[in-house]
Amino acid sequence: MNRRLFLGAALAVLAAFAIGAPAEAQQNTLEKIKQRGKLIVGVKNDYKPWGFLDPSGALKGMEIDMAEDVAKRLGVGIELVPVVASNRQEFLQQGKIDLIIATMGDNPKRREVIGMIEPNYYAGGTNVLAPKKAGLKKWADLKGKKVCAIQGAYYNKRVQELYGPDLQAFAGIPEALTALGAGNCVGFVYDNTFIESTLAAGDAKWKDYEMPLVTEDEQPWAVAVPLPELNGPWGEFMKKVSVEWHKNGTLLALEKKWGIKQSPFLAEMNKKYKG
Amino acid sequence: MSRPPSPRPFPVLLPVRPPAAIAARWGDCRTATILALASAPLLLMGEALAAPGEAGIVATLWKWTPVMASGFVLNLWISVLAMAIGTASGAVLGLMQVSLLAPVRGGSWLVTQFFRNAPWLVLLFYCILLMPFEIRLGGVVIPLPAWIKAVVGLALPVMANVAEVVRGAIQSIPTGQWDGAKALGLTRLQTMGLVILPQCLKRMLPPWMNVYAILTMATPLVSIVGVQEAMNLTRAALNAESRPDLLIPMYLYLLVWFFLYCFPIARATLWLERRYGVAG
Incomplete structure (x- = not known):
């Protein structure tokens, strides 16, 4: 078979395969969440005690409690999507999830692709x-x-x-x-x-x-929203929530509830925001 | 095959062989027994190793059974859907490979070779990462969860393998059948539909079932792309227990499920192959 023809055809097959670009992420996530009446959060299912599986099939853990708290503040339902380190950023960019709370370290490289919420919730x-x-x-x-x-x-x-x-x-x-x-x-x-x-x-x-x-x-850990929304309504809302979590001791209480040894970081942040 | 070479011209039309399968059935029992005997000591050993105050291995496996089973059902569902899509598209692709039109033949050959020789996991990654998570058709939003993308990803290599099964079966029918049909004045379409394909069905069944068994055992691959199927849930359960001693029994337990599902298919395939066996 003609080699050039073969290569051309193989490329055509690949190109046909590559069609199907991800749908444009909708801009106002906060509106979208309220419209659908449900918050979709990417969490871990294999990282006890932050996010893990229960024999009933439900997800449990400190980060699940945090996600549920966000949903409660918004007055909407919740859907938890198990993610791993290799797919969570893509899911957020595509708009498949609204928020990442999945033991994710905050670093400059990741800040180029997703919106890290400050203050950080753990270190x-x-x-x-x-x-x-x-x-x-x-x-x-x-x-x-x-x-x-x-x-x-x-x-x-x-x-x-x-x-x-x-x-x-x-x-x-x-x-x-x-x-x-x-x-x-x-x-x-x-x-x-x-x-x-x-x-x-x-x-x-x-x-x-x-x-x-x-x-x-x-390494500080951060909750993340899509990058274009970091300074929009959704990002600002999450920043406010994060401050309150530190201020009113929610994170300290959750840490205790899940048997995590008290981290100096959380105690320090609590003092800082209270004072 | 100890049968003497047969002079008969239509080997496919041989009478059904008497069930020589009694030996095979014994084989079934024996294999199942060996499996049971092999797993029992492993479980007992696990029981003995469980530290005092910890739940026994069997009790723990039992506790996680509903979660694992829900994942296993998804594995089977993925395998059935991928097989259905792969078979339908593979049949068309296989027929295109025996087309009289050279471009159709060449194109389908290329597609078949491409998907048949690409690693399944790579095709899965393509489907998961390149397909959108939802499709907008007019005002309707159709969500595409990861497991549906996984079905598409697995259906592609299945399609190529089924296409080869179909093409092989058609080409294995003696040319006399084509000549005979022509002599009766049948068109090519009629020959294919009335003479060739009905004879192919029996020949295609065993290899087709083989493809299915291989597909089912390949479904845990989709755990890597984040689908919450049995493998993924088993891993999550292991993490939740944080007990290294559960590692071997839990994966063994999952293996047994796949074995119990796939083994009868393999035996049935063997039986059908014998039954439709063509004398050399």
Whole structure:
């Protein structure tokens, strides 16, 4: 077969496939939510205790409570859409969801594509869960050692570059914890808040484990709205809500309710907005 | 096949073979038993490993069964829809491949080869990311949830595989059939509809069922693009439990469901192949 013809035809097939551009995102999200009588929020379904699945099939967690609070303030119903790190920004840009509350770190690169609401609602850093017998004392101790991690976590690159561990990245937390339990790695690098809550739960399984290092690289977490709306009615509404959450202690109360060790960030913000 | 080479000219029209399937049925029982025996110790081991004060493995699996089942139903629904769409479009594509018009033949050949040799996951990503989440037709907004896009994404490779099944079946019919139809004065359309395709149906059934079984087992792929099906819900359940000891039993449990669904299809395919077996 004529090679050029073949290539041309293959390109035509690809082009036909590529048609179907995403629908234009509607501008006034606040109006849209009120019109449809429902707020659609992208949340996590695999990140206890922020957003996780209940045996009844419902989603639960601190961020779910926050999403429900927003819906209540608007006087509308709620729909929760489980998202993952790789699709949440696209969903928001396409207009499939109105809001992201999904353990999302706030950084300059993401600010170019989506609207991060300030003040931030949480801050988490990086640390390591390790068996006490591994005897880790400082970050440099990780050099050349096998360390379990989660695929695609933002801190992997930084830890790798600074301390040179041999990172073993897994798809999910249970997989990584299984590898840690089996001794396939000396520690599990993850969010300090998660490690603290796991250890604080007082489970016998973790009595020989510790969080030995100094928490580094504190990253604020943000609720996000579509970028064009950051300074529109929808963005302003969410900024006001976020301030109130800090001011009236909602976030501190939720943190306590879900058994998360109190973060200095929330206590500080509460004091700042109250005072 | 130990049968001596048959001199008969119309192998398709052979009488139905007596059910030699008793041995096969024994095989079924044996495989099922082995599966049960293999999973039992794993579960018991899990029970023993569960720390005191924790719910047993079986109780935990039972607790999550309704959620996992709701996801599994979606898997089956996706597989049925993708198969229906893929079969309808694949049949047309297969017929186009035996067209007398060279451009139609060439074009359909190209489409078939493209979708048959593209990784399923890549096609899924294309469909999920490139299709809009809703379509506006006039004033009506039709939402396109992720699982519908996944159905389209899976239907494409199914279409190409079914097209090959159809084309292969048509070309496997002895040319004498075409000649005979011509001698009777049938048009090409009549020959296809009245003589060729009816003979193809039996030949196409086993490979078609094979495609379906493969499709069903491929449906967990859609978990990667965010559809809340069995695989995704199982993962979420594991995260909610935060118990590493559940990892193996829970995925094994899900595997057993797929096995119980696909295994009878595989056996039936084998049985049909034997029944419609063509003497070498």
